[in-house]
Amino acid sequence: xxxxxxxxxxxxxxxxxxxxxxxxxxxPNILSSLKTLxxxxxxxxxxxxxxAKDFGNRYSFLPLAVLHPNSVSDIAxxxxxxxxxxxxxxxxxxxxxxxxxxxxxxxxxxxxxxNMKSLQGLKMQFHIGNLPYVDVSGGExxxxxxxxxxxxxxxxxxxxxxxxxxVGGTLSNAGISGQAFRHGPQISxxxxxxxxxxxxEVVTCSGKQNSDLFHGVLGGLGQFGIITxxxxxxxxxxxxxxWIRVLYTDFATFTRDQEELISGxxxxxxxxxxxxxxxxxxxxxxxxxxxxxxxxxASKFKSDGRTLFCLELAKYFNRDETAVVNRVRRPFNHQWKxxx
Numbered sequence: 001x002x003x004x005x006x007x008x009x010x011x012x013x014x015x016x017x018x019x020x021x022x023x024x025x026x027x028p029n030i031l032s033s034l035k036t037l038x039x040x041x042x043x044x045x046x047x048x049x050x051x052a053k054d055f056g057n058r059y060s061f062l063p064l065a066v067l068h069p070n071s072v073s074d075i076a077x078x079x080x081x082x083x084x085x086x087x088x089x090x091x092x093x094x095x096x097x098x099x100x101x102x103x104x105x106x107x108x109x110x111x112x113x114x115n116m117k118s119l120q121g122l123k124m125q126f127h128i129g130n131l132p133y134v135d136v137s138g139g140e141x142x143x144x145x146x147x148x149x150x151x152x153x154x155x156x157x158x159x160x161x162x163x164x165x166x167v168g169g170t171l172s173n174a175g176i177s178g179q180a181f182r183h184g185p186q187i188s189x190x191x192x193x194x195x196x197x198x199x200x201e202v203v204t205c206s207g208k209q210n211s212d213l214f215h216g217v218l219g220g221l222g223q224f225g226i227i228t229x230x231x232x233x234x235x236x237x238x239x240x241x242x243w244i245r246v247l248y249t250d251f252a253t254f255t256r257d258q259e260e261l262i263s264g265x266x267x268x269x270x271x272x273x274x275x276x277x278x279x280x281x282x283x284x285x286x287x288x289x290x291x292x293x294x295x296x297x298a299s300k301f302k303s304d305g306r307t308l309f310c311l312e313l314a315k316y317f318n319r320d321e322t323a324v325v326n327r328v329r330r331p332f333n334h335q336w337k338x339x340x
Contacts, residue, residue, distance in 0.1 A: 030064070030085075030089060030091065031045065031064075031065075033081065033085075034065060034078075034081075034112075037077055037078060037081055038077065039067075039069070039070075039073070039074040039077055039078065040069075040070035040071055040073070040074055041067065041068045041069040041070040041071070041074045041118060042067075042068055043065045043066065043067055043068075044065060044066045044068065045064070045065050048062055048063055048065070048066060048113075049062070051063050051066050051096060051107065051113040051115075052107060053099065054099040054100065054101045054102070054104060054105075054106050054107060055099060055100040055101065055102060056101060056102030056103060056104070058102070058103065058104070059103065059104030059107065060104075060107075061104060061107040061108065061109035061110075062109070062110070063094075063107065063108045063109070063110065063111055063112060063113045064091070064108075064110050064111060064112060065112055065113075066112070066113045066114075066115055067112055067113070067114045067115065068115050068118040069114065069115070069118050069119060070118065071119075072119075072194065072196065072202060072228045072229070073202075075114055075196050075226060075228060076196050076200045076201070076202050077200065078093075078112065078114070078200075079093055079196055079197075079198065079199070079200040079226070080199065080200020080201075081200070082112065082200075083198060083199050083200055090110065090111075091110070091111045091112060092108045092109070092110075092111035092112070093108060093111055093112045093113075093114065093226075094106055094107055094108040094111065094112075094113050094114070094222065095113075095114045095116050095138075095168060095169075095172075095222055095226045095227075096113050096114060096115055096116060097116045097117060097139065097165060097166030097168060097169035098117070098141075098164060098165055098166060098169065100162075100165055100169065101169075105221055105222060106169075114226065116138055116139035116166055116168055116169070116226075117139050117166065118139065119137045119138065119139030119140070119228070124136050124137075124140070124144075124145065124148050126148070126149070126152050126154065126234075128152060128154075131233075132152075132154050132233075132234040132235070133191055133231050133232060133233050133234055134148075134149065134154075134156075134231070134232050134234055135229060135230070135231050135232075136167055136229065136230055136232060137167070137228070137229055138166065138167050138168030138171075138194075138226070138227040138228045138229055138230060139166050139167070139168060140166065140167050141163065141164055141165065141166060141167075142156070142159065142160065142163040142164075142165055142166075142167065142170070143163035143164055145167070145232070146163060149234060149237065150237055153236060153237055154234040154235065154236060154237055155234060155235065155236075155237035156186070156189065156232055156233070156234055156235075157179065157183040157189045157233055157234070157235050158175060158177065158179045158180060158183045158184065158185060158186045158188070158189050159175075159177045159178075159179060159186070160175050160176070160177050160186070161177050161178075161272075167227070167230050167232070168226065168227035168228070168230070170186055171186060171187055171190060171193075171217075171218055171219075171227055171230060172217070172218075172219070172220060172221055172222050172227060173219060173221065174186065174187055174219050175187060177270075177272065178270035178271055178272035178312065178314065179269065179270055181262040181271055182269065186232075187218040187219050189232065189233040190218060190230055190231065190232060190233070191206060191231040191232075191233060192204065192205070192206040192209075192214075192230070192231040193205050193206070193214060193217060193218070193227055193229065193230050193231070194227070194228045194229035194230070195213060195217050195224075195225035195226065195227055195228065196225055196226045196228055197213070197224075197225045198224075198225065202228070203225075205217070213225065238269075238316035238317055238318060239317070239318045239319050240316075240317055240318065240319060240322070241314050241315065241316055241317075242314065242315040242317065243312075243313070243314050244312075244313040244314070244315075245310055245311070245312055245313070246310065246311040246313065247276075247308055247309070247310055248308065248309040248310070248311070249306070249308060249309070250309075251309055254273065254309035254311065255273075257311065258271065258273050258311055261311070261313070268313045268314060268315050269314055269315055269316045270312070270313060270314035270315075270316075271311065271312075271313055272311070272312045273309065273310065273311050273312070274309075274310055274312070275307060275308070275309055275310070276307070276308045276309070276310055277306075277307055277308075
């Protein structure tokens with residue numbers, strides 16, 4: 001029995017030693033092979049800690065290297081090289097925009113993180129017509145699309161609340177915000193994609209061309225390919241917006257009103273609900289439709305420490321419709337604040 005145990009221990013030590021030797025021998029080869037790849041961008045093998053963090057702050061995985069591509073070809077060349085190395089390399093790849101993932105999706109433990117922001121600045125191509133759209137890089141920020149689109153009187157149909165996010169990042173998730181009840185999430189407003197597959201192939205896909213890849217990549221959390229370019233549906237941008245917040249203390253009433261608003265045909269263009277814990281007098285810092293010094297109105301906002309529910313609403317309109325829209329008042333009997 002003792003001999004068997006001794007043999008087993010010796011065998012395990014030998015196996016672990018071989019694994020360690022293999023890793024030590026392969027590691028320099030992997031690094032040198034990456035350094036010699038014919039790319040226009042560059043790899044960073046030091047100061048990698050920024051790539052081991054994301055918005056969720058729950059996971060921290062240090063990569064082997066970060067690729068800063070100058071072109072889609074750089075991404076394809078790198079992914080193809082890793083594919084050809086085979087599973088023995090244990091290298092994984094993750095595309096990273098602004099790192100707003102929650103579960104470490106933009107990280108690659110011991111692998112390659114691709115900094116998609118390096119592709120910012122590639123020319124946006126706007127198509128003006130009955131069905132307007134824009135072709136943009138997967139590393140472009142939504143805020144930049146808005147700014148450039150407004151120069152043409154256009155804007156995307158569906159947004160996220162925070163616009164300093166990359167196109168490829170939100171399309172790899174869903175892209176949900178207050179317009180989704182009318183237009184669907186962002187992934188429902190894409191005509192075409194350019195994708196780098198896991199084999200390093202650059203493929204154009206749409207609902208009619210390579211449709212399996214198209215629908216797999218949209219909302220696929222980066223597991224079916226890297227979005228390098230997208231054709232985004234646009235609509236005429238409104239000249240003005242009426243912005244309203246309606247506050248609730250009762251959850252059942254809050255959800256009932258929200259359901260009624262999103263099911264109506266001609267209510268608001270943006271409807272979103274959220275929860276507020278009013279610890280710092282937040283409500284009285286909002287620009288309101290009444291004088292907060294009014295003792296009667298102000299008494300209704302003594303809510304420090306309470307959990308409140310809020311509907312955020314927006315109505316889009318043009319200047320010649322101002323008189324009509326200004327007659328919009330609270331549709332329900334609850335506290336409300338508005339901003340034009």
